Amino acid sequence: GESVGLHLPTLSVQEGDNSIINCAYSNSASDYFIWYKQESGKGPQFIIDIRSNMDKRQGQRVTVLLNKTVKHLSLQIAATQPGDSAVYFCAENNAGNMLTFGGGTRLMVKP
Amino acid sequence: KAGVTQTPRYLIKTRGQQVTLSCSPISGHRSVSWYQQTPGQGLQFLFEYFSETQRNKGNFPGRFSGRQFSNSRSEMNVSTLELGDSALYLCASSPGGSRAGANVLTFGAGSRLTVL
Numbered sequence: 411g412e413s414v415g416l417h418l419p420t421l422s423v424q425e426g427d428n429s430i431i432n433c434a435y436s437n438s439a440s441d442y443f444i445w446y447k448q449e450s451g452k453g454p455q456f457i458i459d460i461r462s463n464m465d466k467r468q469g470q471r472v473t474v475l476l477n478k479t480v481k482h483l484s485l486q487i488a489a490t491q492p493g494d495s496a497v498y499f500c501a502e503n504n505a506g507n508m509l510t511f512g513g514g515t516r517l518m519v520k521p
Numbered sequence: 522k523a524g525v526t527q528t529p530r531y532l533i534k535t536r537g538q539q540v541t542l543s544c545s546p547i548s549g550h551r552s553v554s555w556y557q558q559t560p561g562q563g564l565q566f567l568f569e570y571f572s573e574t575q576r577n578k579g580n581f582p583g584r585f586s587g588r589q590f591s592n593s594r595s596e597m598n599v600s601t602l603e604l605g606d607s608a609l610y611l612c613a614s615s616p617g618g619s620r621a622g623a624n625v626l627t628f629g630a631g632s633r634l635t636v637l
Contacts (some may be wrong), residue, residue: 444625453525453611453628454564499564507554507615507626508577511564 418497420516429487429519433500433512438481440502444509445474445485449496457485457498487517495519523548525614525629533635539600542632546593546614552576553595554626555587558609567610570595571617599634607636 423429441462446454460467460474467474473486483500497516501509526545534540546553555567566579570589587597599606609631615624
């Protein structure tokens, strides 16, 4: 498949364990944040989002936590599955559809 | 419903040539954004079009341009190609609200450009 990043930080987890992917953002004025998942050969796929007036938001097997004090975002994946293997990006959205993406983290799930 | 369609999926050009990439958004979506993805720089915003007008622009040279048609389909053009333009070019569509967070962007699979 196509490589989306040759030197990405990698998180390796055992199938069934929980995964935590972290992201630091740069703009303290950002008011909307999104996590995307990108599988090889595909474009980024929306996972979950959160507004700056929230600290936590939960989806199906995923939770996003926002710490505005230290400009930190995290994505928690419960009971990680092989299908979760991908590159994960956080993004901040300040205006319209202009997203500023983080560098990405590669998640590898061991069976 | 059909997703975001980008053509061509792969193409090879030589330095100095120009290239045009096409994006068909999800039906009913009026905003189309373009991003460049490289291993070194990651995902970077190029520009956004809404109702045939450029609404936002990233920090790329004037060699990178785009346009949007009345049916919301969009094209981007890169002139005088350089080796560093080799990248995956991603198109994303959304319904079109201008406020941050008003839309979820849906990405296409991208056009992989290799410049030799």
